[in-house]
Amino acid sequence: EAGVVQSPRYKIIEKKQPVAFWCNPISGHNTLYWYRQNLGQGPELLIRYENEEAVDDSQLPKDRFSAERLKGVDSTLKIQPAELGDSAVYLCASSLDVGAGNTEAFFGQGTRLTVV
């Protein structure tokens, strides 16, 4: 079974340009997360979806970041315009119903974004 698939793996853009990341979670996982991981630090949650609903976006910088999961399956995270400080690895993860005690999140390999 395929794991969480993210694309692209790497992205280099100039500041002020837009960028988008795509994630396809594990089939049947209704919970999807986007995390940002800076070098040497742990992942920080940006947004969590339950099916197509964003149930926690409190850490998402809404002035420049947006996300969608229109059909409750794959998801896109967008940054517009990108800033130098956005350089990081963007991780997508998915899990089964967390309310039933499914704590295991399955992570993709991430997209390494470099803003120059």
Place this chain on the structure above:
Amino acid sequence: GESVGLHLPTLSVQEGDNSIINCAYSNSASDYFIWYKQESGKGPQFIIDIRSNMDKRQGQRVTVLLNKTVKHLSLQIAATQPGDSAVYFCAEAYTGGFKTIFGAGTRLFVKA
């Protein structure tokens, strides 16, 4: 504020020895505590979790200990192998409004 952090940023052990990675947390309301392993260039990988009403849980070569009195979590790896070299994160989770908060990580080096 809420935080999950680690005592030691790096740990170097000899192959075959046991490893102990420690973590302190500040929020007593978490339902679960989780350990993740992250190898270079990969996303974090779930290792083991423990419910907040337990104090010990064992997996394959790993044991997680939870001391709620001092808000301390540890991961013990038996007979550490070169493949265990990675960064280890502790995390806490709430199943009500599910959120996983990660600490900064401990890098484990295994010397052959």
